[in-house]
Amino acid sequence: MSNDPPLSFLTSFVDLDDAASSPLYRQLYVSIRTALTEGHLSSGTRLPSTRDLADQLGVSRNTVVSAFKELKSEGYLESRVGAGTFVCDNLPEQMTRAFSSSAENAASLQLADTESRTLSLSENARRVSDQSFTALDDPVPKTAFRQGIPALDAFPIDTWAKLASRRWRFLPSEKLVYGDSAGYPPLRKAIARHLRTSRGVRCEAEQVIVTSGAQHALSLAARVLLDPGDTAYVEDPGFPRMWAVFAAANADLRYAPINDEGIALSPLQTGETPTVVGITPSHQYPLGITMTMERRLSLLEWATRNDVWILEDDYDGQFRYSGEPLAALQGLDNAGRVLYAGTFSKTLFPALRIGFLVVPPDLVTPFVEMRATMDRCAPRINQMVLTDFITEGYLKQHxxxxxxxxxxxxxxxxxxxxxxxxxxxxxxxxxxxxxxxxxxxxxxxxxxxxxxxxxxxxxxxxxxxxxxxxxxxxxxxxxxxxxxxxxxxxxxxxxxxxxxxxxx
Ligand SMILES: Cc1ncc(COP(=O)(O)O)c(C=O)c1O
Missing domain, CATH: 3.90.1150.10 (Aspartate Aminotransferase, domain 1)
Structure with a gap:
């Protein structure tokens, strides 16, 4: 008697969706591959004929033939002349994971192994998870009054898609290499110009480092500027992910309250002189206060006198609805004490993961060198598309x-x-x-x-x-x-x- 599974057994693993963007043959390929790698079909099992499977699934025979062809080319299935299609003896995943009849045993063995060990994490990692800084907001269901997300429904996806497809169509293959660790040069130039005109940031393109969002910019700054035990001040109430960045650098984290003018200066001036102060002067997060000019000047004067770095997080400074837009604090800095972080997460969309850090000229090299150790460079093609989006006027318009x-x-x-x-x-x-x-x-x-x-x-x-x-x-x-x-x-x-x- 045949040990082959009934046709219905195989089709129970198949999940096809006519409306999905991926073709049916590809969906069938993924379903069968998953059944194989999860051990539901053991080596040597004969699969139903392509005609029977197509009939059962209500798809064309070609769909099944194409899926089988792909599985054969990847070593999951093999044809035996005159006998049909079979699951191969040595499946690709077997190199890394035992499955088939012993799949569950193997999986639980792996878990048991890790359960019994004592994790020795770095103090940095422990400090971050003990304080669960990041357990705040992601992912949040799409409902009122989710905060921190721009109007995604108003984003001009068609324009973006047009620019992206133009880039891909004319992309010379040699551009598929790594990019510059400081960022795609035309994008650095476009960002510098945009920041000078819209935010009063004083910078040249060479000072702009393209990062994977503002969060990455803050992390990069902490890595370059802080030694373990250094004092770092943050705002309270403030942005917990900024706190997490300094905690992860093993800094001695101190909290300064916010009053009507912005961050209170007295705790900073009277305690241990900090190495870094992280602030959101344009629109204090989360209270929304704009730091007064008087407070800005006092803060800068004190930071200059005491060699303190100011990390300015200008996450949504583009969105002011009345009155004169107050320029970035960085624009008032004559002593090169301010590092300015920003993002396209609020002006465009968070999934883009592109932000920037503007640093004083003498910090560019250490920052770019450190950045190269983290993720080497930002994704290149997205940077190119964003450059077009900015230089062709769409950013301003949006x-x-x-x-x-x-x-x-x-x-x-x-x-x-x-x-x-x-x-x-x-x-x-x-x-x-x-x-x-x-x-x-x-x-x-x-x-x-x-x-x-x-x-x-x-x-x-x-x-x-x-x-x-x-x-x-x-x-x-x-x-x-x-x-x-x-x-x-x-x-x-x-x-x-x-x-x-x-x-x-
Ligand atoms: C105050 C503040 N700073 C920085 C960021 C980081 O933005 P991203 O990493 O998405 O660029 C956010 C994101 O919500 C924020 O609210």
Whole structure:
């Protein structure tokens, strides 16, 4: 009697979707390969004929023939003349993993091995995971009031796709090598020009290092500037991923409070002189305060006198909706103490993973050398497409459009809160950014409120997540960048009902 599995056994592993972008034969290939590598079909098993399998799956015979052909060329299947198609004796994955009848044993053996060992991690890694700095926001469902994400639905994907396909079509194959560790030169030039005109940053292209987002720029700065035990000041409330960067560098992390003018200077001036101070002067994260000119000048004067590096994170400085845009702090620095980090995550989209760091001229070489040890260089083709997007005027146009959109969304949020929750949430307008902070009544636990809202489908992260102290008043971060006006209205109504059932 034949030991071949019934046809239905094989088709139970097959998952085909007509609407998917990948062709059916490729989907069939992946399904059969997965069944093989997970050990559901052992070596020597005969597969059904291509005709029977095609009939059973309701696809053309060619689809099955193409999938089998691919599996044969990769050594999973073999044809035996006059006998049919069989699973090969030595499957490719067997080089790295035992499976077939002993698959589960093998897998659990691997787990048992790792379970019994004591992990010896670096102190840096332990400090980062002990404080779970990164357990905050990703991935967050697409719902009101997700913060930190721009209006993805308004991004001109067609334009981007057109520019990308043009680049690919005319790409000489020799461009498929590594790129410059400082970034694609025309992109560095385009970023420098853009920053000079739109953010008042004083820089030449040679000072711009293209990074994988602002997060990478902050990490790079910490690696170059900090020794273990050095003092690093951060803002409180602040950006926990910035804290994590300094913790990962084994710095002695200190927190400075924020007052009406920006970061408070007295803790910095009276304690151990720090090596680095990380700040968000244009639009303090998360409170939204813009550092006053007086505070900027005092900070710079103090940093210059004490040889302190200032790491300026200008993550969303492009989005101001009224008044004179305050230029970057870097533009006021005459002594080369400020390093300026920025990103295209907010102006374009986070998946792009392109940001930049502008460093004083004498820091360029050590930064580029360090960067080369991290990830060698940023992905080249995306940098080329982004260059075209900037130099052909699309970036400017998109930012202009987004300013109007975000100003409208912010207005909608403010009005809806005023109408529905004016007596519970204290919120004031800001002329910048993609989120607002709504303050809760005194003594209300913002984490409990945030959890309760999450149970009702509303994302509103608690302000206390962003602080290392106990705050006088908790609050909620309400993002509006990626939330349409209808969703904002509907979200505020749902929030109002949920807060009511919370007893507020
Ligand atoms: C304050 C702040 N800085 C930096 C970043 C990092 O941006 P990215 O690494 O996506 O460029 C973010 C992202 O949310 C942010 O909110």
């Amino acid at each position: 930012i202009r459009k987004m300013r109007t959109l975000y100003a409208t969304r912010q207005d909608t949020l403010l009005n809806a809160i005023e109408d529905e929750l004016g007596d519970v949430i204290d919120i004031s307008s800001s002329n910048a950014g993609l989120h607002l902070v709504g303050r809760l009544p005194q003594a209300v636990d913002d984490r409990a409120v945030s959890d309760h809202l999450a149970d009702h489908g509303i994302i509103a992260l608690p302000l206390s997540f962003y602080s290392n102290r106990s705050l006088d008043r908790g609050g909620l971060l309400l993002g509006y960048g990626c939330t349409s006006e209808e969703e904002i209205y509907e979200g505020v109504q749902r929030m109002s009902a949920a807060l009511d059932s919370f007893g507020l």
